[in-house]
Amino acid sequence: RAHIAFYQVCFEQKGCDRDDILAAVDEAIEDGVDVLSLSLGGNPGADFSEDPVSLGGYTAALNGVFVSTAAGNIGPNPATLSNGAPWLLTVGASTSDRRFAATVKLGSGLEVDGESLTEPKDYGKEMVPLVRDMGGGQCTSESVLKAQNITGKIIICEAGGGVSTAKAKMVLRAGAFGMIVVAPAVFGPVIVPRPHVLPTVQVPYAVGQKIKAYLEAESSPTANFIFKGTLFDTPRSPMMAPFSSRGPNVKSRGILKPDIIGPGVNVLAGVPGVVDMALQPKEVMPKFDIKSGTSMSCPHLAGIAALLKNAHPTWSPASIKSALMTTTETTDNTKKPIADVDGTQATYFATGAGHVNPKKAMDPGLVYNLTAAEYIPYLCGLKYTDQQVNSIIHPEPPVTCDKLRKLDQKDLNYPSITVVVDKADSVVNASRAVTNVGVASSTYDVEVEVPKSVTVEVHPPKLTFKALEEVLNYTVTVKTAAVPDGAIEGQLKWVSSKHIVRSPILILPGTGEEDTTEAAAPSAQP
Template sequence: MMRGPSPYLVLPVFFLLFCFTASCNELRRVYIVYLGEHKGLRTGREILEDHHSLLRSVKNSEEEALNSVVYSYKHSINGFAALLTEEEATKLSEMEQVVSAFPGEARWSPHTTRSWEFIMQEEGLQGWELEWMTSKAKLGKEVIVGVVDSGVWPESQSFGDAGMGPIPERWKGICQEGDAFDSSNCNKKIIGARYYLKGYEAYYGSLNRTYAYRSPRDHDGHGTHTASTVAGRVVPGVSALGGFARGTAAGGAPLARLAIYKVCWPIPGPNPNIENTCFDADMLAAFDDAIGDGVHVLSVSIGASGVPPKYSNDGIAIGALHAAKHGIVVACSAGNDGPAPATVSNLAPWMITVGASSIDRAFDSLVLLGNGVTIKGQTVTPYVLKSSELYPLVYAGDAVVPGTPGNVSGQCLPNSLDAKKVRGKIVVCLRGSGLRVAKGLEVKRAGGAAIILGNAVANGNEIPVDAHVLPGTAVSSDDAIAILKYINAARRPSAKIGSARTVLGVTPAPVMAAFSSRGPNRVEPNILKPDITAPGLNILAAWSESSSPTKLEDDHRSVKYNLYSGTSMSCPHVSAVAALLKSLHPDWSSSAIRSAMMTTAAVVNTRGAPLTDAAGQAAGPLELGSGHVRPNHASDPGLVYDASYEDYLLFACSSIGAQMDPSFPCPETSPSPSDLNYPSIAISDLNGSVTVRRTVTNVGPGATRYRVTVTEPTGVSVSISPGVLSFKRVGQKKSFSVTLKARGTPGKVYVAGSYTWSDGAHVVRSPIVVSVA
């Protein structure tokens, strides 16, 4: 759950931290001062002196300037994090060499047996029996993937290094020691680990080590889950909670090396195990180190809720820009604020933004009602009811303590249920406010026998499974309504819940997850986000043994593997594909790798029908981007859309009117944001007609000829010139123009189409999204 820090914690912490440096008339907090790229070869001491010099210009003394530094970014990113007043930050932002100065806030939150097998079967392939992966990509053998998250549980079998060769020579990182973590916890799989919390502690004060290790060790579970999804070793006989999702667990690039960058920490409050946050200053330090350490891919399952910052004030966007300059692929989660539109985060075009979809696996649990009707639920709860007889059934809204607000009475919030009314009964709770697993905890506290969790209408048939602390299951929104109607009609409503079983081959699949954040892009609507979708619903992967499967403080179970849902889970799937492509094509740029995945993505499900959302409606580019990732197809895309660091700087000039690098002045007239050489086209407020240009690079056969076909968006004509591209050699580039003309579609209605280049062997598809003024 994404939630900002409590305002009640801020003032006491700031006064303790900052009053020794100056009078307390002005509050100081951490600001990031971003200066662009380092120029020339300079030592860390020279860089630090430059940063101190800037600080001395706004501070009262050299000592105060030195004491104010939180981080000095020195590898690729030029800038620093420092304790500043708003006035000091404003003065710095007005200096010519400063790109931006912005608060280093806690905007950010951390957003598998079957999933990889499903991806491969969807392409008509079988598990790991892939020639391109085994002999060409070598399962990512020499590729280093950096995971920016909540740390790692190094003892997991997923991180063993048996049979792995020497650490790649390009690796320059360290294995940082700390609480319950020393150099022996790194090996030939986890080749490095670091942690960052100066930004966090400047805000919250000293870390509470009851809920987190002051080291790269993961207390939460989230970082371990994402790291093993990217590059976990092949581990047979894995299951969750004693038998669910049994199979062989493996990451997508099981021989890739892992570098761990821990930046996420628990939010002090009532649920420190549940809620984590990640500060800009700490994340930017991690990006800076990762670039210097020599990673090839960065997997960042972290994002922001609410109004997204513009690129020059966005720690992840700044870090990803510098990573892209150094050829590092950055994959980021799209966010979990769907299905509402315009909720997608991580919006910069130099990163891959990943939505979440389902796989073909379910965990069926039958609910038998007293009227003989059977309803199919979903659960991974290992507990079963003591009796096979029917139990009394009650709706939570009819069993609350006096004073419970009517709008949340059916949601089983903490201390809301009347024990006299629920004891020994199955309680129907509704999704909405509060954590799903906490609702089961409330039923157990009040003496209920079991929980049936009903989906909200927005979630439809999509059911993230939970390991409840008592017998229970979850049902779709339609089935929840049917159960409530039965309760209202019956004199003595009753039910029983059957034990759950794992079911494979569920169709249709994939389906877009309701929680997956949607476009359009709120920072730059002329760039389509998300870019792509991948499995993110009920994914099994390694887990921290310091965290229970529910992460509730009152849940004392410990598991080695856990099922988890979110775009946090889909992001590392794409990061793994990027690692495999990096191994196959080490000379490809990060934009070429993104293009290969996007233009070969699937837009149909296993039935051959268009991909749908959780409500059964057709899903378009604002939900799924270019489509569902297909690794094998991405390995040989035919054509790619490439973009350089300078292209991105020009884009920033036109999009946000800002220099992202002081050495690259914005021209008097910048190209339209829509002209960035992106593998998709998004046009906002089309008025009349507009023409955009694209350039493709041939990465397929030397001599080949491509023809274009177009599926026009409703109410928009699309013409492409030329309609044929002929290539004589690998690496040759060809440009074309795309003209879109409005034909009277009502304003602000987004319509979608596509255009596709094909030479008979390769299909290179790009989505088109248009809103008409």
């Protein structure tokens, strides 16, 4: 059983202040915490030296504290991700196989599926008139709703113009019997239901178009709701959450972010104080609510990290991150690759290494370890000034980058492998070191899967360990005939009789800037 400590850093008047965040991290370190969950957003374009989560996270890593952070909720647009520093675990959001099922039954006999968190007692089965909002479709004008006489009717409201819970209060005051909320097209099949003050079913955009087509075709359209409760084993899941922020990592292209995805849609969460269920008097307000966001997936990974820390108390934060990332799942419950909201295969910029698998993470076989000090040559390689680097590594002694070797991003001992190709006929090497935490005497053979447009070689192709905590090095060589038009994805696996240690491979086109950093073998120690 874990002790949970809470540190408040966000306030109603001043928001989430930099000094409050840094003070809370310092206090948590002083209190001896092992894991921090920071569901705090930031500016995707901010340098690590300016971002309080990056600054506090480095200090935490320096003190052996694992830090889980939220990727952000500005997806699905690219390059929207926050918390991209490599010493942080950056967590994106995915769906689960649970649905709060509800069906809209139309007068034509057609039944279409959605979700609902509002299931009234003694709900009637009779069909009632179905209408649309005459004020633009989004149900944003209470005067228009009242003028068109929606009393006793179900009204369909499209996305936009405000949150659906506020619309529901307006619709209820106008006398409506129920409400259908149509999700934005960008959400695809994913629904993020909210508790409403009247019977409400939320439907995907495509389903909404079917309902609207029926509405326009009938002179006296009718509808009703069938509430089905909670259903499990819903295909396809996990699926990417539409809001989950995406890579590439703006401030460090050579580090793939997000690192991983975890449950972040329709999560049953404890809530302090009042939630937006205005129908309930305060004295009977629930202590739980259904929440969605990377702020939900972040603590899932923090909790799993705590379990790993308990099972392996000597592991560093980097080793815990490695165990989480190299044991992920890349397929859903239909055995197909994890899908994005448009139905296509989700890219690494959405999923990172994949979906967390807590059981496998307990026994990863090999880990990619890093000490906090090894991030210093990486920061110098990013062309940060001495002042920037020293502001990050404080309270460590100050450094001068000109006196240190600079480490290219591709050579940071990270569980994912990203290389940048700047010119045709390129040969790019990336170095890695793995620590044996599985079976003392074990042999791992490499397996590489990449498109035919590139060649990837690994030397040596076999790793033979004789003891636990032994560290072995390998080099990945990427050969390309031409600069890629976009990101190329592949994977590298170290396979033994008991373990599969998987790393994503990401090959990116260059930006045209001269690379002045030096390649160097990592010096990971257990």
